[in-house]
Amino acid sequence: MYRRHCAILRKLLSMVYRDSHGRTLDDYPRPSVAVDTAVLTVPPSGELSVIVIAAGLGASDDAESALDRLPGTFLHPGETLAEAVRRSLRTKAGINGLRPRQLRVFDEPERDPRGWVLSVAHADTVPAEQLNTRSSAARLEPVAELTSLAYGHSAVVALAVEQLREQYLAAPDPAGLLHARFTLRELHALHETIAGTTLQRDTFRRAMIARLVATGERSSGGMGKPAELFKIS
Amino acid sequence: MYRRHCAILRKLLSMVYRDSHGRTLDDYPRPSVAVDTAVLTVPPSGELSVIVIAAGLGASDDAESALDRLPGTFLHPGETLAEAVRRSLRTKAGINGLRPRQLRVFDEPERDPRGWVLSVAHADTVPAEQLNTRSSAARLEPVAELTSLAYGHSAVVALAVEQLREQYLAAPDPAGLLHARFTLRELHALHETIAGTTLQRDTFRRAMIARLVATGERSSGGMGKPAELFKIS
């Protein structure tokens, strides 16, 4: 009931409000606002990958409908951008529990042939197990092998990867890509995958160990000396 | 003529396009999109300051119309966000030659009592001389003394200051706040103002001198030993 009163008040205000040129809010043409999200992960293959989908236009049986874009949707009234992102990923890729971060707004007036569309690019990174691989239209694609995506989505992926790298310089596993307990070997491999370079083993160990908590437990089953299991904080 | 053809094609496409629910672009309610900009500077007073304006509602002779918001405007069709920012600063604060950078989108559906308005926050930093102080409605306000601004603009200022600090860790004077040639004393004072802390003189000198070019000229007119003038690259 309170929300309803607010909505009525807002409607009245928007009719009464006039800017310095005497225009009300309704006199301004408005753009459509979309969200597009780069969901990164590191699947068992060990390659930094991103979720891409095909255009949702009809049956799309032909070879033309390539996996060439990021999941996205239009912002609905009363919805925040984060909610729109979660909705688009839930309905188009079967992913839940995301905490998307904004990257930037793509605003070139001609960027979308369908009309005036602003796109707010988002990114998030999740463990591969959280991805619903049975989902019909979505696929994982290694970022290194991405050819150019539609709607300038390649730039979104590039920005997302860049920010992910910065995050992994600041903390051992900010996206929680590893299990609760992990060996330094696993963490080392993850950092090399994300950075796209090799990282010296001993230097890496000494840098990371200060930010980790030793559990006293040991890994088992692999070759060589069992390694200590660590956890975050 | 070419642009005109494009516009017609786009209009046709937007009528033909249908999403997975059979809706065209025009079937989606759209938000108004605004830009709001924090323009930072360091005036002769030596305090990091930001431009604030009063609401542009009519004559505004009363004491109610406080300087309580950042300059902003609604995005016009065919315009980029950067163009809207430049337009708003030109018309509302008499500032030209900006290169605004996007900070983030403020998207809470209820944030603006006038209706559904997304705000894309921007920031830029300019030398104080570039500001038109004769401008009627705009004033410089030290960021330390800012009380709370309307429309959540205080958060914009906080973000702008944070990013400015990061920029000044990466380069001697990325915003060009000093003249073409300057002493290390001037650069030191500027960095202390921006960082909001004191910075050790000798360490600062050694860190900066590697990124500057000595001109061989000396300062004059001040007390003490004349200092060498440096320039950027």
Next chain:
DNA sequence: CTAATAGTGTCTATCAGACACTATTAG
């Protein structure tokens, strides 16, 4: 001379990079 500012020498603690060594497991 003094006050004020510019600029340098140097010690120390820390740290990244690099290399080589030891330790512990499977088979």
Next chain:
DNA sequence: CTAATAGTGTCTGATAGACACTATTAG
């Protein structure tokens, strides 16, 4: 034993912080 991986000792060079010293100007 060998292969493989885990973990450590230690040297080097670079650098930030700190302190104290010298240098050059005005008045």
